[in-house]
Amino acid sequence: MKAAILAVGSELLGTDRLDTNSLRLTELLERYGVELRRKSVAGDSEEDIAEELRFLFSKVDLVLVTGGLGPTADDITREAAATALGRGMRFDPEILAGIERRFREHGRQMPAVNRKQAEVIEGAEVIPNPRGTAPGMRLEADNGSTLFLFPGVPTELEGMILSHLEPWLAERSGGASRETVTLKIAGLPESTVEERIAPAYAEFGREWITILASPGEIRLRATAAGPEPERRARLEAMKARLAELAGDAVFCDREELTLEAVVGELLRAAGATLTVAESCTGGLLAERITRVAGSSDYFLGGVVSYDNRIKSELLGVEPALIETHGAVSEPVAVAMAAGVRRALRSDYGIGITGVAGPGGGSEAKPVGTVHIALAGPGDEVEHHNVRVPGDRERVRWQSAQLALERLRRRLLEGVSQC
């Protein structure tokens, strides 16, 4: 089956907005083995939308449209679809009653404009929208193509995808859907990951394994297709083999889990607490750790010691140490980690000092030079000196990433993963 996605809305043709609904729809199409051939955006013009739909009907079997189902004058997807299909419209009193009820429940009267949301194209199956006033529709074009109309509001779209699109796709795929699993990796360059997993390419086929690299993090995605139970068995085999090849660099096998969340779970499991002392990352490490809800269970707090005086006064870093080695140095990173752990009485302490740039670099310590130290739970401190390429934002991000990855590995010595 071939598919196309059309997003409707003049605001999507401006400079401030991108259609992102299509990413969610694409995910679903991929899962059921439907080939997405085109994505497009049309403005709020009945003629443009109708022409686009006719063009799409001639090319693909399934057309998914989002947007333009609202109550205002520029919402004309319904009319355009009727025109493209050569169909009339009928008024559905049941839909109207539902919209009126919805407004009443919110203590308001339905504005007259909403009446047009009860207009249904002849032959359409109505898709109820429990989260909004705009119902969706499913239609068969005369040439056999199927058309779905959905609202553009992501939460409303999501509910209707789950209730109507996914079951429709599942039925047509005869259970032969696709499934993916993602392994997330920190602290290794893409080329090393590529090299390590090369045997899996030969064993499972290169087209089923994808490497997605972003600064400081790599996602390894494995896909399996076909009917159950073979599909699941194959996916589990790929996942196990990739994890074996990539080794303990894999921090997680769930797309939505972040490194800071994984580290948080390990801290919680160990009943351990953490504090951080940051210079070049300027609070980013603490900010990432506390993005995780419930992080107050293991994160006590931190010190952003931008000024050297704070390194000495709050963290107990000897001024002589800074004078001798410079603020960006191994001894200072080590003293920061040990100092914050001691001052704030935590099990683990992290110290980061570096040159984030764009200024401040020298020949001996160019921009991107970063020292990371990890203290605890005994009195031992480990140290890592790295050179991060890229701009200020990237240096800061990857420094925090590397600090979290070192802590994860330390916590793993004794605990099981994820």
Place this chain on the structure above:
Amino acid sequence: MKAAILAVGSELLGTDRLDTNSLRLTELLERYGVELRRKSVAGDSEEDIAEELRFLFSKVDLVLVTGGLGPTADDITREAAATALGRGMRFDPEILAGIERRFREHGRQMPAVNRKQAEVIEGAEVIPNPRGTAPGMRLEADNGSTLFLFPGVPTELEGMILSHLEPWLAERSGGASRETVTLKIAGLPESTVEERIAPAYAEFGREWITILASPGEIRLRATAAGPEPERRARLEAMKARLAELAGDAVFCDREELTLEAVVGELLRAAGATLTVAESCTGGLLAERITRVAGSSDYFLGGVVSYDNRIKSELLGVEPALIETHGAVSEPVAVAMAAGVRRALRSDYGIGITGVAGPGGGSEAKPVGTVHIALAGPGDEVEHHNVRVPGDRERVRWQSAQLALERLRRRLLEGVSQC
């Protein structure tokens, strides 16, 4: 003039990538008064691209294509465009010599596959690419539509836009381009901004003024069209009138400037220093302040006091105060601000404590309750109690935003803006 943008690349039809080149192209089209009618994405299929181009030639005057000009087998935009136009290809030895020279300069020999990048469609003007191997092209279709082919790499595209597309658009617009100016506002809800600037709608026309709202920040965009010098005069008049109506809530008149950068400039101008004490924002405020290069000139550092013990030990907040009023309270926020200012010896000190959620809320202090205090430069402390709607991320972001905005206003008492 009507235009369409086509992005080519199968990776843009997957779940991980969105075409963002079109935003840059849209910006340029808007500036020269060209109406963008459609955006679309096609995969690396010669047939799909050719069909798409034929469809677009029948609808618009200008077609901008990005991607698919590389040297590998799946780069087939050149061939597809030749097919759509019904033209042949010619081999250009000069382009080949340029590509070979480029490789030599990087100490490598040109791979044989790159030879196809020297293929030019009959009748095309070649657009040199100083930043890569893929040259672009400009062509006139038989029906009079103009087609531009550009590479998909953003930096390469940018150079070729400036050297060839912008001059071409400028020539055709006869100087009657558009210009915009953006005023950025923090600390006011959209409805209040809308109400305040209503007179400007009447004076300049509603279609020339746009409000773009995101959590904690509003952009007010004014656009003027037509020939110079009237255009510029009109834009200046709109800007002055909007600034007058919106008042001192406007923190900046440059799209790319952030609130933290504006606050930083004010601190620098005042020769003042800042420290922060954060609970619910968990380091986000410090992180935003230090995103700005050179922020070490005025930002000394901060304390993330997630644990109450740190509030007392590092910031000098009386444990009795926390016990009596709770950690999320006006007295504690005030003590945090005054405490961090005193402990780290800065001119200004900010204290933030609140319930970021999703847990931790109560009837008296629901999720979103945030207390912000600002101490200095004398011993006075101002306090703001707010209720931020939304999820954890939004509560944290808006709390930091509001703290920065209060500091900006305090600094403004005596200094000029932006």
